[in-house]
Amino acid sequence: MDNTLLVVIRSAPYQGVRLRESLDALLVGAAFGKPVVPLFMGQGVLALLPGQAPGAPGQKAALPIIEMLEMYDIDTLYLPAADAAARGLDGRDLIANTRLLDADAVKTLLHEAGQVLTF
Amino acid sequence: MKYALLVMGAPYSSQAPHSALRFARALLEGGHTLDSVFFYREGVHNASFLMTPPQDEANLHRLWCELNREHGVKLDVCIAAALRRGLMNAEEAARHGYDEHSVAPPFALTGLGQLLDIQQRCDRLITFAA
Numbered sequence: 001m002d003n004t005l006l007v008v009i010r011s012a013p014y015q016g017v018r019l020r021e022s023l024d025a026l027l028v029g030a031a032f033g034k035p036v037v038p039l040f041m042g043q044g045v046l047a048l049l050p051g052q053a054p055g056a057p058g059q060k061a062a063l064p065i066i067e068m069l070e071m072y073d074i075d076t077l078y079l080p081a082a083d084a085a086a087r088g089l090d091g092r093d094l095i096a097n098t099r100l101l102d103a104d105a106v107k108t109l110l111h112e113a114g115q116v117l118t119f
Numbered sequence: 120m121k122y123a124l125l126v127m128g129a130p131y132s133s134q135a136p137h138s139a140l141r142f143a144r145a146l147l148e149g150g151h152t153l154d155s156v157f158f159y160r161e162g163v164h165n166a167s168f169l170m171t172p173p174q175d176e177a178n179l180h181r182l183w184c185e186l187n188r189e190h191g192v193k194l195d196v197c198i199a200a201a202l203r204r205g206l207m208n209a210e211e212a213a214r215h216g217y218d219e220h221s222v223a224p225p226f227a228l229t230g231l232g233q234l235l236d237i238q239q240r241c242d243r244l245i246t247f248a249a
Binding site for chain 2: 024026031032117
């Protein structure tokens with residue numbers, strides 16, 4: 001079976017620590033030497049918007065962590081094109097190294113991963 | 120089949136732990152194995168032995184302990200998520216200079232690496248999100 005760990009992230013930034021606790025799972029997976037693939041779905045696609053500063057009082061920005069993922073060999077950040085479009089976004093609105101997928105490609109990604117964690 | 124559960128909802132403000140417990144009982148009755156339950160996010164509050172709901176309501180902490188006692192199900196709690204929310208065992212309390220603690224065996228404080236390990240060794244990991 002494929003050893004890939006697919007982490008599905010569905011939390012928007014600044015929604016408490018939800019997004020950051022999801023990203024922790026990504027980082028731990030990578031630190032364990034597993035091939036890790038992140039899929040940002042639903043509100044999670046908002047995490048891929050550039051220019052995010054620290055948010056509501058006391059909330060850190062998660063974007064610096066996302067921009068650091070490349071150092072952990074997590075090169076491509078996937079998201080469903082439909083979830084971006086539903087929020088009025090396309091590829092040009094998002095940070096680099098994101099890849100928009102059509103519904104079939106999302107299905108394939110979920111199907112082929114050895115393990116899936118959903119946050 | 121060997122199962123594990125991931126619980127991310129807080130007791131009493133989320134249906135997730137109740138559903139997870141019912142699912143756990145159902146799969147054990149069905150002859151399956153339940154290896155571990157991992158508590159993450161607000162789910163870490165399930166580990167507090169100080170929870171004291173009214174007497175006519177289920178005490179979720181005790182129900183988890185019963186599951187451990189009867190079936191040897193491991194109860195793992197993410198330590199980072201727990202500390203952030205003020206939950207810790209005696210060892211962590213001592214390390215951080217507190218007099219009191221709220222987590223004790225059979226709940227074990229562990230890391231997210233343990234979650235990946237559980238997923239690796241089980242056939243199914245079922246998530247109960249809030």
